[in-house]
Every structure is written in structure tokens, then in C-alpha cells.
Amino acid sequence: MSTPEPADRYAELPPPLPTVPLAPLRLRPELEPEGAARAFYEVMDRRRTVRQFSDRPVSRETIEWCVRAAGTAPSGAHKQPWRFVCVSDPALKSRIRAAAEEEEREFYSRRASRQWLEDLAPLGTDADKPFLETAPWLIVVFQLIKTDPPESGLVYYREESVGIAVGILLAAIHHAGLVSLTHTPSPMGFLREVLSRPEHERAFVVIPVGYPAEDCRVPDLRRKPLDQIAVFREAGPGAVRKPGPGSGPA
Numbered sequence: 509m510s511t512p513e514p515a516d517r518y519a520e521l522p523p524p525l526p527t528v529p530l531a532p533l534r535l536r537p538e539l540e541p542e543g544a545a546r547a548f549y550e551v552m553d554r555r556r557t558v559r560q561f562s563d564r565p566v567s568r569e570t571i572e573w574c575v576r577a578a579g580t581a582p583s584g585a586h587k588q589p590w591r592f593v594c595v596s597d598p599a600l601k602s603r604i605r606a607a608a609e610e611e612e613r614e615f616y617s618r619r620a621s622r623q624w625l626e627d628l629a630p631l632g633t634d635a636d637k638p639f640l641e642t643a644p645w646l647i648v649v650f651q652l653i654k655t656d657p658p659e660s661g662l663v664y665y666r667e668e669s670v671g672i673a674v675g676i677l678l679a680a681i682h683h684a685g686l687v688s689l690t691h692t693p694s695p696m697g698f699l700r701e702v703l704s705r706p707e708h709e710r711a712f713v714v715i716p717v718g719y720p721a722e723d724c725r726v727p728d729l730r731r732k733p734l735d736q737i738a739v740f741r742e743a744g745p746g747a748v749r750k751p752g753p754g755s756g757p758a
């Protein structure tokens with residue numbers, strides 16, 4: 509069978525969506541983009557991964573707003589290939605903890621390479637995961653490997669899309685004054701079964717959310733400065749940037 513002519517293929521495609529005007533957004537009208545970008549950086553720079561949680565409750569509404577924010581993420585062909593399973597049921601949390609700790613014991617004692625253990629050692633993590641019960645909420649993020657039935661269509665750039673959504677979720681949690689942990693029990697296939705999720709969902713990450721424990725401490729780590737994470741390729745004399753009031757820390 510010969511490949512159809514491009515003209516025929518395009519003729520069968522659905523029409524583009526109607527369009528709406530883009531509503532421009534200036535969150536901080538008193539700040540120029542440089543100042544606003546710097547202010548956002550300063551907020552985000554205070555985000556830390558927390559492993560000691562308080563059991564202080566967090567409302568379901570708070571979690572709903574954070575998940576709505578995550579759901580604003582861009583996604584390949586707008587397939588939105590994510591599901592956020594929000595768990596506060598103590599019985600379910602203890603099942604997740606028991607199953608995760610079983611996998612993690614195996615990971616730390618056998619599966620992890622020597623190099624991986626060396627890289628994890630400075631963070632002081634081990635197979636004990638009390639936060640899976642202490643944190644008031646666990647947001648278990650699944651990626652959809654197909655769209656939901658009954659369509660069950662393809663999804664594109666699934667990992668990239670869900671990764672971006674998780675980034676926005678972490679920012680939303682931080683912005684709400686709460687803390688989170690990006691937890692990846694290895695492997696995490698058990699989550700689909702414990703949470704009775706369908707075949708087309710695959711666990712991506714577990715995010716305990718809540719308030720930090722009163723005596724919470726975090727590793728004193730350093731983030732790479734700008735010159736180690738960014739490369740600028742600019743043309744002409746305008747490329748030389750003079751340090752100004754908007755220039756932040758390297």
C-alpha cells in the first residue's frame with residue numbers, strides 16, 4: 509500500500525481550536541521583569557526537601573489548589589498525562605510506608621550500586637521512611653501511558669510533561685508555606701496496586717506534603733551558581749551585560 513499524499517492526510521485532520529486573546533499578566537506591576545524574576549528566584553531558593561514532618565493537618569482545599577496549579581503545566585499535544593492521587597487516609601499511608609520500606613531495604617542492602625550509596629550518603633537517607641505516615645498528605649503522582657478510557661489514545665513526551673507538572677506542584681506547595689519531599693521508592697510498581705489504580709497509570713513520584721517538624725534540619729548543601737548551569741550566546745556589543753540593580757547573585 510502506498511503512503512497517502514500529504515494533502516490527503518491533512519484533509520482528514522480536525523480543525524484547529526478557536527483562539528482567545530492572550531490576557532497579559534503582570535503579577536508585580538511595581539517591578540520590572542528583572543526585579544520580578546529576582547523576587548521569584550529568592551522565594552524558590554528557600555525551597556528545601558524536607559524529611560522530618562509534623563503531623564499538623566493541612567486542609568484538603570490547600571492540596572486541591574496545589575494540584576490545580578500542577579495541572580496548568582504544559583504537556584505534549586496537550587494530553588495532560590498525569591494523575592495526582594492525594595492520600596490522607598492513615599491506613600493507606602501505612603500500607604504505602606510498609607511497601608516502600610520493603611523496597612528501600614532491598615535497595616540499600618542489595619540493589620543500589622556502591623557509587624549510588626556514596627552519592628546518597630551526604631544526604632543521610634536510609635530505608636526508614638517515617639514521613640510516609642507522619643506527613644498529613646501524600647501526593648502520589650502517576651503518569652498516564654495512554655489517555656483515559658474510553659478514548660485510550662496516545663500521549664507524547666510523557667516524562668517531560670509529568671516532570672514539569674511536578675515542578676509546578678513543588679513550587680505551589682512551597683508558595684503555600686508548606687514543605688515537601690520528592691520521594692522515589694525504587695521500584696515503585698507497588699503504588700498502583702496499593703492505590704487501586706488502572707493499568708494505564710504508572711507511578712512517577714511520591715510527594716509527602718505538610719509542615720516541617722519543629723526540630724527539622726536539612727543538609728547544608730550548595731546549589732550550582734548561574735555560570736555553572738547557564739550558557740549565554742548573544743550577538744554584538746549589547747551582549748556585554750553591565751551589572752545593574754536587577755542583577756542577582758551568580
Ligand SMILES: Cc1cc2nc3c(=O)[nH]c(=O)nc-3n(C[C@H](O)[C@H](O)[C@H](O)COP(=O)(O)O)c2cc1C
Pocket residue numbers: 555556557558559631633689690691692693726729
Ligand atoms: C527525581 C528525584 C528523586 C528524589 N528521590 C528522593 C528519595 O527517594 N528520597 C529522598 O530522601 N530524597 C529524594 N530526592 C530529593 C533530593 O535528594 C533533593 O532534591 C536534593 O538533595 C537537593 O535538596 P533540595 O531539594 O533541598 O534542594 C529526590 C529528588 C528528585 C528530583
